[in-house]
Amino acid sequence: MKSPEERSFDKVAQKVLKKAEQDKVETVWDRREAMRSCSFGEAGTCCRICTMGPCRINPKDPEGGKGICGATAEVIAMRNLARMVAAGTAAHSDHGRDIAKALRLISLGQLPGYGILDQWKLTELALELEIELNNKPTEKIAEEVSSWALSEFGNQEGELTFLKRAPKPRQEIWHKLGIAPRGIDREVVETLHRTTMGVDQDFESIWLQALRTSLADGWGGSMIATELSDVILRTPQPLRSQVNLGVLEEKLVNILIHGHEPLLSDAIARVAREEEIVKYAREKGASGVNVAGICCTGNEVLMRQGVPIAGNHLHQELAIITGAVEAMVVDVQCVMMSLAEVAKCYHTLIITTSPKAKIPGATHIEFDEHRVMEVAREIVKKAIDNFPNRDTKKVNIPEGKMDLVAGFSHETIKYMLGGFYRASYRPLNDAIIWGRIKGVVGIVGCNNCRIPQDKSIVSMTEELIANDILVVHTGCSAIASAKAGLLIPEAAEKAGKGLREICEAVGIPPVLHMGSCVDNSRILVAGCEMVREGGIGKDISELPIAGVAAEWMSEKAEAIGHYFVASGVNVFLGIPHPISGSPKASKLVYEEAEKMLGAKFYYEEDSAILTSKIIDLINNKREFLQITKKPERVLYDMAMRRELPTE
Numbered sequence: 001m002k003s004p005e006e007r008s009f010d011k012v013a014q015k016v017l018k019k020a021e022q023d024k025v026e027t028v029w030d031r032r033e034a035m036r037s038c039s040f041g042e043a044g045t046c047c048r049i050c051t052m053g054p055c056r057i058n059p060k061d062p063e064g065g066k067g068i069c070g071a072t073a074e075v076i077a078m079r080n081l082a083r084m085v086a087a088g089t090a091a092h093s094d095h096g097r098d099i100a101k102a103l104r105l106i107s108l109g110q111l112p113g114y115g116i117l118d119q120w121k122l123t124e125l126a127l128e129l130e131i132e133l134n135n136k137p138t139e140k141i142a143e144e145v146s147s148w149a150l151s152e153f154g155n156q157e158g159e160l161t162f163l164k165r166a167p168k169p170r171q172e173i174w175h176k177l178g179i180a181p182r183g184i185d186r187e188v189v190e191t192l193h194r195t196t197m198g199v200d201q202d203f204e205s206i207w208l209q210a211l212r213t214s215l216a217d218g219w220g221g222s223m224i225a226t227e228l229s230d231v232i233l234r235t236p237q238p239l240r241s242q243v244n245l246g247v248l249e250e251k252l253v254n255i256l257i258h259g260h261e262p263l264l265s266d267a268i269a270r271v272a273r274e275e276e277i278v279k280y281a282r283e284k285g286a287s288g289v290n291v292a293g294i295c296c297t298g299n300e301v302l303m304r305q306g307v308p309i310a311g312n313h314l315h316q317e318l319a320i321i322t323g324a325v326e327a328m329v330v331d332v333q334c335v336m337m338s339l340a341e342v343a344k345c346y347h348t349l350i351i352t353t354s355p356k357a358k359i360p361g362a363t364h365i366e367f368d369e370h371r372v373m374e375v376a377r378e379i380v381k382k383a384i385d386n387f388p389n390r391d392t393k394k395v396n397i398p399e400g401k402m403d404l405v406a407g408f409s410h411e412t413i414k415y416m417l418g419g420f421y422r423a424s425y426r427p428l429n430d431a432i433i434w435g436r437i438k439g440v441v442g443i444v445g446c447n448n449c450r451i452p453q454d455k456s457i458v459s460m461t462e463e464l465i466a467n468d469i470l471v472v473h474t475g476c477s478a479i480a481s482a483k484a485g486l487l488i489p490e491a492a493e494k495a496g497k498g499l500r501e502i503c504e505a506v507g508i509p510p511v512l513h514m515g516s517c518v519d520n521s522r523i524l525v526a527g528c529e530m531v532r533e534g535g536i537g538k539d540i541s542e543l544p545i546a547g548v549a550a551e552w553m554s555e556k557a558e559a560i561g562h563y564f565v566a567s568g569v570n571v572f573l574g575i576p577h578p579i580s581g582s583p584k585a586s587k588l589v590y591e592e593a594e595k596m597l598g599a600k601f602y603y604e605e606d607s608a609i610l611t612s613k614i615i616d617l618i619n620n621k622r623e624f625l626q627i628t629k630k631p632e633r634v635l636y637d638m639a640m641r642r643e644l645p646t647e
């Protein structure tokens with residue numbers, strides 16, 4: 001069995017892992033270490049899509065090997081990969097659909113407790129969609145925007161509206177390759193169809209469809225989720241909060257919100273502050289109610305309300321093991337089934353809320369958009385009622401919480417750098433041209449118990465900022481760096497001279513938290529703005545930027561990685577795609593993709609080597625753009641001044 005130090009880089013997690021051992025509670029790490037994973041599954045060459053099989057192909061077979069139907073290793077591996085992308089796209093996009101439906105209900109006055117908190121963003125969106133504004137009430141505009149958003153899911157022809165946000169050369173690449181997505185649902189369905197038994201049996205053709213599907217996520221479902229969440233709940237702005245298991249409070253009723261969808265969690269955070277609720281908690285012996293987040297529901301509510309974060313993906317079981325959590329309220333995605341088992345050892349209630357996601361052993365209180373606030377109150381009261389059941393002998397909240405600054409939407413970055421009246425990406429582009437910032441890297445995605453929690457994310461982030469590379473984060477990566485103290489302005493001390501000076505002048509950390517997994521779409525928009533501002537490339541693929549998924553595990557991360565690459569962003573993986581059993585499929589995604597898309601995937605087990613490859617890539621891009629040398633500073637004498645042209 002690995003030691004707590006080998007399992008997690010986070011010292012707070014290590015303490016709770018020791019408690020887990022004392023309490024004899026099984027964790028995700030125990031199961032990982034006991035698991036004898038199937039090497040065919042890992043290599044991507046196991047096929048079970050028809051009952052003539054399952055078939056497995058030995059990657060070492062000198063003949064190449066074939067399934068019973070004749071399918072080759074590359075077709076089997078690519079079908080599996082494409083299905084992962086489709087599932088990830090479906091997850092993000094179904095989230096986007098629910099937000100679009102919520103906006104529709106708000107516009108019809110059928111979502112009590114919610115309104116349009118960001119009218120400016122709604123107006124901007126309506127203008128972009130060429131919706132007539134003249135004197136229309138906000139509700140009418142919201143109705144039209146939501147109708148447009150919902151129609152993007154079912155489109156059969158044409159292409160998704162937000163693709164037009166991309167630079168023209170990028171759109172041309174998509175058209176040339178035939179991968180501009182038509183409708184969000186359409187691409188997911190087509191991928192599932194093409195990868196069923198006996199349909200698309202050309203691995204390159206399957207990959208192109210996987211790319212098209214991923215674009216339907218990044219420029220479709222995820223982008224809709226982000227934009228409309230901003231409209232309803234407001235566009236995030238920088239705010240301070242705290243992170244790690246130390247945010248749990250001994251004297252308060254602790255409620256954790258976990259999953260991805262923000263609406264109910266936003267309501268729970270608001271309800272917990274209501275006077276009547278605090279009074280109710282006091283009656284039960286607590287001093288009040290403390291709401292904290294896990295994973296991306298947490299990120300959503302942190303970004304807009306400053307709710308603290310208890311941890312990232314691999315913290316979900318650990319949070320319960322503190323013995324101090326009255327309720328963990330989960331919605332969808334990244335919620336481990338083991339939570340209900342872990343909770344049995346303590347008093348914690350696992351409360352499922354989505355009609356799409358139930359867990360045996362959990363209490364189900366269903367989210368109903370017509371009575372969100374009522375449901376939120378019911379949940380909070382249930383957690384308060386559970387406070388007297390807390391066994392104080394089992395409680396051990398580890399010391400350890402860290403300050404953080406979050407809330408960097410792409411709009412906020414623009415304002416912070418350019419000021420309200422001349423908000424633009426010009427200062428960022430100039431800083432890149434002058435070499436004070438060498439480039440921008442988005443480190444996104446999950447934790448994965450195959451490697452020590454947070455270690456790759458944090459070490460790569462530190463190395464990159466030390467090399468004057470601005471790091472932007474989403475999802476569980478943001479939480480990892482936050483726990484390591486990299487999301488505070490003082491972390492600028494760890495940055496290189498150029499990046500440090502900019503952070504100090506603007507008052508931002510060298511590592512910016514841009515939100516949840518669906519908010520990776522903000523990184524795409526920021527890339528478009530950088531191209532539009534000019535001077536550092538005509539397409540996203542020319543920018544000195546990169547994407548990283550150092551500890552990824554989810555199918556959603558596959559979708560994100562693919563839409564980054566399809567959008568021209570090179571993606572560096574710390575966990576490989578499960579396609580190693582097919583040299584041809586591997587060659588396509590790790591090498592040949594570059595010729596097609598101007599970007600490709602990289603995989604490297606050693607995060608230090610991965611980081612040096614990123615730095616090399618950024619330097620090569622800078623060389624290509626001819627921005628490697630600092631412009632010489634000329635001191636003008638009087639004669640030279642007289643030579644200067646006048647207006």
Ligand code: SF4
Pocket residue numbers: 047048049050051052053054055067068069070071076197198
């Ligand atoms: Fe085997 Fe072909 Fe069926 Fe897959 S589709 S399980 S490779 S027979």
Ligand code: MSK
Pocket residue numbers: 260295296313333334444445446447474475476477516517553554556557
């Ligand atoms: S929650 S997808 S573990 S980032 Fe978005 Fe974290 Fe990955 Fe889930």
